[in-house]
Amino acid sequence: MIIAVASGKGGTGKTTVAVNLALSISNVQLLDCDVEEPNAHLLLNPKINRKEPVYIPVPTVNEKLCNYCGKCSEFCEYNAIFVGSNKILIFPELCHSCGGCALICPKKAISEKQHKIGTLNFGSAGNLELIYGKLEVGEPLAVPVIKAVKKQIKNDKNVILDSPPGTSCPVIETVKGSDYCILVTEPTPFGLHDLKITVEVLEDINIPFGVIVNRAGIGDRKVYDFCKEKEIPVLLEIPYERVIAELYSQGVPFSLKIPEWKEKFKMLIETVKEYAGK
Amino acid sequence: MRICVTASGNSLDAPVEPRFGRCPYFIFVDSETMAFEAVPNMAMNAMGGAGIQAAQLIASKGAKVLITGNVGPNAFQALVAAGIRIITGAYGTVREVVEKFKRGELRETGSPTVGGHYGRGAGMGRGWRRRYPPPY
Numbered sequence: 001m002i003i004a005v006a007s008g009k010g011g012t013g014k015t016t017v018a019v020n021l022a023l024s025i026s027n028v029q030l031l032d033c034d035v036e037e038p039n040a041h042l043l044l045n046p047k048i049n050r051k052e053p054v055y056i057p058v059p060t061v062n063e064k065l066c067n068y069c070g071k072c073s074e075f076c077e078y079n080a081i082f083v084g085s086n087k088i089l090i091f092p093e094l095c096h097s098c099g100g101c102a103l104i105c106p107k108k109a110i111s112e113k114q115h116k117i118g119t120l121n122f123g124s125a126g127n128l129e130l131i132y133g134k135l136e137v138g139e140p141l142a143v144p145v146i147k148a149v150k151k152q153i154k155n156d157k158n159v160i161l162d163s164p165p166g167t168s169c170p171v172i173e174t175v176k177g178s179d180y181c182i183l184v185t186e187p188t189p190f191g192l193h194d195l196k197i198t199v200e201v202l203e204d205i206n207i208p209f210g211v212i213v214n215r216a217g218i219g220d221r222k223v224y225d226f227c228k229e230k231e232i233p234v235l236l237e238i239p240y241e242r243v244i245a246e247l248y249s250q251g252v253p254f255s256l257k258i259p260e261w262k263e264k265f266k267m268l269i270e271t272v273k274e275y276a277g278k
Numbered sequence: 279m280r281i282c283v284t285a286s287g288n289s290l291d292a293p294v295e296p297r298f299g300r301c302p303y304f305i306f307v308d309s310e311t312m313a314f315e316a317v318p319n320m321a322m323n324a325m326g327g328a329g330i331q332a333a334q335l336i337a338s339k340g341a342k343v344l345i346t347g348n349v350g351p352n353a354f355q356a357l358v359a360a361g362i363r364i365i366t367g368a369y370g371t372v373r374e375v376v377e378k379f380k381r382g383e384l385r386e387t388g389s390p391t392v393g394g395h396y397g398r399g400a401g402m403g404r405g406w407r408r409r410y411p412p413p414y
């Protein structure tokens with residue numbers, strides 16, 4: 001079973017939920033797909049067992065064969081190639097690795113080389129398996145790194161995906177193929193606004209979902225009204241409590257210190273299984 | 279000599295546009311005769327790499343000098359590779375800056391004048407790509 005933890009708004013508590021959930025169930029694999037700023041490891045202090053680079057193919061030009069005809073540059077939808085009168089420039093950070101330039105080159109001067117854009121980190125914290133991707137600084141393409149993280153999914157495990165915030169490509173890449181998506185929000189106008197956008201996305205890609213309200217007690221009731229109106233289950237409320245915030249500030253997942261929360265997360269998994277039809 | 283000026287309109291009296299890659303028009307001016315050709319910038323709405331695409335266009339048009347406001351790092355590299363002289367910080371109308379250039383009042387730049395960014399509408403701030411979703 002694959003459960004994605006996502007949110008429209010950033011900072012609502014995705015990682016908090018994903019980590020506490022992962023700590024409350026057995027046979028679990030936690031994949032941090034927020035490769036731009038992974039942080040699940042900060043709460044888990046895992047032992048990193050190994051690292052693996054993530055590459056994408058980018059073009060390289062044999063200038064002995066190139067006659068500077070410019071067809072590659074004309075073809076490139078992302079403007080990653082500049083052809084001067086006797087010089088060719090490649091901008092790997094703009095390349096989307098389609099391979100079209102190599103195909104279109106009449107002189108067969110273009111081949112592909114591997115360009116490192118990120119790193120996979122394989123770690124463990126007790127029985128919990130944690131894998132997180134990290135995008136290199138200055139590299140704009142998060143999706144290939146997320147794909148590499150998701151390749152590590154083991155089908156016999158309870159897989160929890162910690163998604164990046166928002167509703168853009170990295171989020172879609174993370175949640176697609178999940179059996180269920182937990183949307184973490186906060187009961188504020190900002191939380192509601194971004195929740196609505198995310199709900200639209202999930203309805204579109206047809207993944208069942210429910211909501212966790214974090215920092216319950218602040219803001220207003222509009223998130224609840226919205227969920228009621230749309231018949232979205234509110235799976236859990238995490239109250240706005242000092243003790244939870246204090247543990248968080250110390251980098252301690254609160255279910256480790258407050259046993260009743262471990263039970264609540266266990267029950268949450270059962271509820272999710274039912275909704276996901278698993 | 280053929281000079282390219284970035285402009286917000288399609289005539290010699292149009293104001294110089296400070297952005298290079300995303301200017302609305304390139305005005306190619308013959309410095310001897312002041313004859314000109316206005317070319318709409320197809321890269322203006324490019325998802326990314328507008329500066330590179332724009333550099334490709336003006337190189338193909340045979341310009342030897344570019345007069346504009348600012349040039350980013352990718353465009354700068356491309357323009358240098360194309361052997362185009364780069365003048366930044368220009369303001370006024372296209373006609374005025376070409377005249378200034380002819381009088382030797384404009385200086386070439388040896389480095390990019392603005393930082394890199396990716397796509398439209400946002401600077402290189404943390405989280406901007408989350409606010410402005412792809413595809414780029």
